[in-house]
Amino acid sequence: MLPSGVWKSLKGWVPADHLKLPRMRDVDAHWRLGVAATGLDRITKRVRLADGEQVPYDRLLIATGTRARQWPNPTEAALQGVHTIRSRDDAAQLQKALAEPPSRVLVIGAGFIGSEVASVCRELGLPVTVVERGSAPLVGALGGVIGEIAARMQRDHGVDLRCGLGVSSLEGDSGGHVRRVHLSDGTTVDADVVVASSPSVCRPSVTRSPSPRDPSPSAGSPPPTAGGAALSRLSPSITVSGWSTTGS
Known part of the structure; x- marks a missing residue:
């Protein structure tokens, strides 16, 4: 909608340039704008970035959003x-x-x-x-x-x-x-x-390093969604937020 x-x-x-949401308060975050996340190692709990850096995490939220089809x-x-x-x-x-x-x-x-x-x-x-x-x-x-x-x-x-x-x-x-x-x-x-105005497409999430100790689905496979907003737990430390592509 x-x-x-x-x-x-x-x-x-x-x-259209007046549509930007106002920021009412400062967000205490380390912004890495313009740098893509290219990989996820769930064993060592690190996210790999396009510039070669690896960022450790305790809890990870993957919220890559959607794009127009x-x-x-x-x-x-x-x-x-x-x-x-x-x-x-x-x-x-x-x-x-x-x-x-x-x-x-x-x-x-x-x-x-x-x-x-x-x-x-x-x-x-x-x-x-x-x-x-x-x-x-x-x-x-x-x-x-x-x-x-x-x-x-x-x-x-x-x-x-x-x-x-x-x-x-x-x-x-x-x-x-x-x-x-x-x-x-x-x-x-x-x-x-x-x-x-076809249904939107989920943006690709980061992929993970395969490991015989990791019984999760294959790298890059998205979590299933039943329609509307979806919030799926891949592990106790990883949550994926997505949007169903079943409606425009």
Whole structure:
């Protein structure tokens, strides 16, 4: 779901650079910004960093977060007008595209993010088409009854909602700007802004050194999640915080 500040930014009410959360007090921490964690040795309780340093720990929280799922075709994803939305910079770029304004916005996926982007587009008076593989918006997260209510609300507010369909490909013009979207039923939609709001992807966590004394799952395997926020214990000293990728 979009935070309220991002929603206001897309509508042009506040600049995207005003969305940063305030720090109300100093955090007593040793920050190692710009240095990736590349490995984890659970026997010696050390985290290996990209610069070669090894940092010892007593308790470890792995909270690598998530990233937006990119459109799977790199050439199509590189077309101007194709957006994902996860960060403040993403919001700023999409807000600029919506302000031009586009002739039509096409949103791929009718989860929380896709539905809210469609809502913003309609409030701005922009034509918007939403393509959803499921039977209704939000059906994976909230079920069929709420999904049907959401579908009626979107259509009542002018959203061109197309359920039970996927997007086959994106087509650009000679200048490298997206102009047309091909759907799985063979139809096409002309659109010059496309928002890919597919479910987010967990960022890779650090890997661990294999050891015959360590009976845990293989290196790099993520903890299972049942949906929503997940907090899993890999050992008494290691906790992994993640986010399910079952909804957008």
